Amino acid sequence: NPLARARYLLAAHTPRQLPPDGGFEVAFAGRSNAGKSTALNALCQQNALARVSKTPGRTQQLVFFDVTAGSGGAAEVASDQARYLVDLPGYGYAKVPKDLQAHWQAFLAGYFRNRFALRGLVVVMDIRHPLKDYDRQMLGYAVERGLPAHALLTKADKLSRGAAANALQAVRRELSSAYGDTVGVQTFSGESKLGVEEARAVVGRWLEF
Ligand code: GDP
Numbered sequence: 001n002p003l004a005r006a007r008y009l010l011a012a013h014t015p016r017q018l019p020p021d022g023g024f025e026v027a028f029a030g031r032s033n034a035g036k037s038t039a040l041n042a043l044c045q046q047n048a049l050a051r052v053s054k055t056p057g058r059t060q061q062l063v064f065f066d067v068t069a070g071s072g073g074a075a076e077v078a079s080d081q082a083r084y085l086v087d088l089p090g091y092g093y094a095k096v097p098k099d100l101q102a103h104w105q106a107f108l109a110g111y112f113r114n115r116f117a118l119r120g121l122v123v124v125m126d127i128r129h130p131l132k133d134y135d136r137q138m139l140g141y142a143v144e145r146g147l148p149a150h151a152l153l154t155k156a157d158k159l160s161r162g163a164a165a166n167a168l169q170a171v172r173r174e175l176s177s178a179y180g181d182t183v184g185v186q187t188f189s190g191e192s193k194l195g196v197e198e199a200r201a202v203v204g205r206w207l208e209f
Pocket of ligand 1: 030156
């Protein structure tokens with residue numbers, strides 16, 4: 001599993017702080033408490049990888065995890081070989097001043113619009129509360145740009161198999177009517193590890209591992 005190489009690299013609060021825009025990266029979005037940290041940890045087989053993204057004050061930063069092949073990671077390869085997972089902090093746990101919010105929105109929209117290295121978006125949603133405004137906004141950013149997206153309906157372990165299958169069907173139908181076939185969806189659980197391999201395969205394909 002190449003994602004098991006993941007190491008915290010940096011947190012970018014402004015465009016200038018982003019790493020060179022030459023390699024491949026996949027962004028992860030999710031409302032706070034959706035289960036994004038747990039999903040990242042499960043994909044990367046680590047216990048506390050995404051904890052750094054939750055540090056107070058880091059709620060408006062893009063957090064980069066390096067999954068570049070080679071012992072020294074991105075530091076030791078040409079920038080077009082770099083591979084990153086990018087944690088986009090969700091909304092909900094931090095009340096921030098309005099002007100900061102505007103700065104953040106502009107940064108995020110610009111990142112989606114201009115970032116050459118960005119190859120795909122994973123949206124983590126609680127299977128019991130899918131497709132809220134934030135999720136649609138992130139999916140909209142990706143689809144506008146022509147980027148593929150993939151939805152993880154996580155905490156599927158909290159539903160019966162039948163209920164999870166029904167939820168998956170309903171979301172699949174809604175995604176395909178709103179976005180066509182550029183957005184995939186699957187059930188997932190960071191707890192039971194349901195769907196972890198399937199999600200890794202999607203991310204690995206986008207990163208061209
Ligand atoms: P984040 O804010 O999106 O990063 O959410 P976290 O990963 O911190 O998860 C929020 C809460 O949901 C925590 O209490 C987790 O233990 C719980 N949680 C996350 N994923 C799962 C899952 O797949 N199954 C279950 N049962 N609980 C989960």
